Amino acid sequence: MGIIARIKRDGFRRTAVHRLLKKHGQLRAFIFRALLSENKPILDSAKIVQPTQFSGKGRITISKARLGFFPSPGFLSGSGYLEARAENAIIEIAESTTINNGFTIIADKSSIHIGKRCLIGPDFFAADSDFHGMSVEDRTSGNYDCKPVKIGDDVFIGQGVKVMKGVHIGQGAVIGSGSVVVTDIEPFTINAGVPAKKLRSLPRPQDNPAEATSSHQNTEAAQL
Numbered sequence: 550m551g552i553i554a555r556i557k558r559d560g561f562r563r564t565a566v567h568r569l570l571k572k573h574g575q576l577r578a579f580i581f582r583a584l585l586s587e588n589k590p591i592l593d594s595a596k597i598v599q600p601t602q603f604s605g606k607g608r609i610t611i612s613k614a615r616l617g618f619f620p621s622p623g624f625l626s627g628s629g630y631l632e633a634r635a636e637n638a639i640i641e642i643a644e645s646t647t648i649n650n651g652f653t654i655i656a657d658k659s660s661i662h663i664g665k666r667c668l669i670g671p672d673f674f675a676a677d678s679d680f681h682g683m684s685v686e687d688r689t690s691g692n693y694d695c696k697p698v699k700i701g702d703d704v705f706i707g708q709g710v711k712v713m714k715g716v717h718i719g720q721g722a723v724i725g726s727g728s729v730v731v732t733d734i735e736p737f738t739i740n741a742g743v744p745a746k747k748l749r750s751l752p753r754p755q756d757n758p759a760e761a762t763s764s765h766q767n768t769e770a771a772q773l
C-alpha cells in the first residue's frame with residue numbers, strides 16, 4: 550500500500566509512528582547482524598524483519614524465508630537467535646517459511662532443518678541438544694550427544710512451542726500453542742500438549758484437490 554493511501558486509511562500520526570517504529574526495527578536488525586553476530590549466514594533472498602543474532606562456527610542457510618513480523622507481538626521488544634555452534638553444525642530454513650518474533654534455534658553439534666512453507670508462531674524454540682550431560686560429572690564436560698531436528702514442509706507451529714532434540718515433525722502437521730515436542734510427529738496430524746500428543750488426523754492434500762492447488766501459494770501474505 551502506498552503512503553498516501555495509508556495516511557488516508559490510518560491518519561497522519563498513526564502512519565508516521567508506524568514508519569518510525571519500522572525504521573527503528575530495521576536499525577536494530579542491522580546492529581544485531583553487523584555488530585553482534587560472528588556467524589555469516591547464507592541468506593538467499595531471506596527477509597530478516599526481526600533483529601536476529603547469528604552465532605557459531607557452523608553453517609546457517611536461509612532460503613527465501615522470512616524471520617519476524619511487524620506489527621506482531623514481540624517485534625518492538627524481542628529478538629531472534631540462530632546458532633550453529635560447532636563447525637559441522639547446520640541450520641537450514643527452506644523457502645517460503647515464516648517464523649514469527651522471538652525465536653531461538655540452536656544446532657549445537659548436528660543439524661536443524663525447517664522445511665518449505667512452514668508457519669511458525671512467536672516465541673519458538675528448537676535445539677538438537679541438552680547442552681549439558683545428564684550425569685553430574687558430565688554437566689560441564691561437553692560429553693553429551695546431539696540429535697538432528699527435522700521439521701517437514703507445510704508444518705504449522707503455534708505460539709510458544711518447544712521442539713527438543715532428535716524430533717522429526719512430519720509434513721503438514723499442526724503443533725498447538727504452548728506444546729513441548731519430544732517425540733516424532735506423524736505427517737498431517739494435529740498435536741498439542743506437554744508432551745505433545747496426537748489429537749486427530751488431517752486430510753492429506755491429495756484427499757482435497759482444491760486445497761492442494763491453492764494452499765500456501767503466498768506465505769508472504771500470511772499473517773501469524
Ligand SMILES: CC(C)(COP(=O)(O)OP(=O)(O)OC[C@H]1O[C@@H](n2cnc3c(N)ncnc32)[C@H](O)[C@@H]1OP(=O)(O)O)[C@@H](O)C(=O)NCCC(=O)NCCS
Binds near residue numbers: 671724739743748
Ligand atoms: C492445537 C489447536 C490447533 C487445536 O485446535 P482444535 O482442533 O480446534 O482443537 P480443540 O479446540 O477442539 O481441542 C481438542 C483437544 O485438544 C486440547 N487442546 C487444544 N489446544 C491445545 C493446546 N494448545 N495445548 C494443549 N491441549 C490443547 C483441548 O483441550 C481438547 O482436549 P479434550 O479433547 O480433552 O477436551 C489449537 O488449540 C492451537 O493451539 N492453535 C494454535 C494457535 C496459535 O498459536 N497460532 C499462532 C499464533 S501467531
